[in-house]
Amino acid sequence: MTIGPATDAIADPMQNLMANDSGDSGRGRANRRSLLAGEPPREKRGHKGAWGCLIVFVVLAALLAGTVFFLQGPISQIIAATQGPADFTAEEAVAGEDVVVMIHDGDGGSDIASSLVDQGVVKSFDAFYRILLQTTPEPVFQPGAYQLKTKMVASTALAALLDAKTRLNRTVVVPEGTAAVDVLQLISEGTDIPLADLQAAAANVASFGLPAEAATLEGFLFPATYTFAPGDTAQIALQTMVNRQFKALDSAGVAAEDRWSTVVLASLIQREAGLRDDYYKVSRVFRNRLDPAQWQSGLLQSDATVAYGTGNTHLVTTTDAERGDAGNIYNTYVHPGMVVGPISNPGDLAIDAALHPLDGSWLFFVTVNLDTGETVFSTTVAEHDAAVVVWQNWMREHPEYG
Incomplete structure (x- = not known):
């Protein structure tokens, strides 16, 4: 919501690498032993090869970190799809509190799911709606008030809404x-x-x-x-x-x-x-x-x-x-x-x-985040206009609210 003069308005992961060089104090004795054994002395190693390995290691580590970063989203989606939507557990349900939920005339499954989430009855929209879609025959809800609990397992919440005993006359x-x-x-x-x-x-x-x-x-x-x-x-x-x-x-x-x-x-x-x-x-x-x-x-x-x-x-x-x-x-x-x-x-x-x-x-206010309700209050037009830009940008990033 907004009120105004004319309109209502990654940090990359970093790794600290430490390398400790130690001198080869016994290299002279090794050469003498080689001569006594009739073998040519070993060629003295320089630091160039060591630094090359270190550079390769750093590059590989950076590539690995970048790959993990960019794959976090897809990996999370795969895990979420495997585990299913967020749902309260039976253990969490024990701490639930009484709440009265209204089903209005004409409410569909999505309306009811949203209402249950808003009142803390179920943990997520998908948890309830997926079970609703899988239920046969298709559930028929009666308008009225229902005595439920917060933190309910989605399947339990659905069963309660279909039980005439939970409907409050x-x-x-x-x-x-x-x-x-x-x-x-x-x-x-x-x-x-x-x-x-x-x-x-x-x-x-x-x-x-x-x-x-x-x-x-x-x-x-x-x-x-x-x-x-x-x-x-x-x-x-x-x-x-x-x-x-x-x-x-x-x-x-x-x-x-x-x-x-x-x-x-x-x-x-x-x-x-x-x-x-x-x-x-x-x-x-x-x-x-x-x-x-x-x-x-x-x-x-x-x-x-x-x-x-x-x-x-x-x-x-x-x-x-x-x-x-x-x-x-x-x-x-x-x-x-x-x-x-x-x-x-x-x-x-x-x-x-x-x-x-x-x-x-x-003299002005505008809600810049409809999810959190964050609202910016301003005294001058310039301050308000800047807040309106924040709101407009948020709306562009969340077209579902448009």
Whole structure:
């Protein structure tokens, strides 16, 4: 993710060789013995032959080292292919901890494999996916929440997902940063509450006790794991989540009159920040951009807000056309000031970051490594442009993210 003024942005092995020369102090006596034996004296050896051997040895050693270096990749691939994909062992599985995994409606094998890796259930995508492909008949997964463990052997994880006993009835897992429209879908998948009922209940915003500014439930459906009782209605399920968000705000010390502004900023931080420590820096960037003395345009220029306004609730990237669309009321490239409303449902960390931004003069940030989440924060345009180049280079080296 990136925020900016116009765009969101071998050492060779060495060997130390030591050669110890020793003098031939007995060479005179050897010559005399040769004469007495009637043999011609042996020819005196020079150092030229020894140095030649040494040079050949060094060259051969260098060639050998170079060969080993360049063959490391292929050798590793051969070993990996022989040993199979990385998988947790039965011994490692003993230390596994409880975790709830959601299977969503329409999820395929690759989606499930990725989710299991992300939550530490299986050690690698290939370990699970290979067993999945080898299983006959083809497994059929039911949407819902499943009680699993971290560090599971891939075959054990697959068996658990196909066992009805591990499926948690009426349990819903809402990840941080999930948009309200997706929360309704999650509730429907984890319970027997029809999606239509949830949508109808959510439309009656005034019935949930939200701040007067709220036009939807966005931002007030706290991300957590919920287990609903039999007979719970759509209204009860949604009110439970709203009450949980109120509790989180109260625990953070947010006054009732500040709930709206806190949730709006926290929802933005939740979508834009990656690593835990970055939440507080992202909070500062947006606050600095709202300060006319530091950022005259007042434009937050967040791709996440633009994407939300287009209905792409899972994205934080946009096109030039989308960033130029003034008809999108969530477009912070066009409309100055804080975004008009929440763009996700934030958790405790984002709420805390909204209340306690880190001190700093940053005005820009760009995630330069999507694998690690490494993000560069900058104060000047020149610093940011340099960071954007790093990001662009990383993207060229990882076309799968394009």
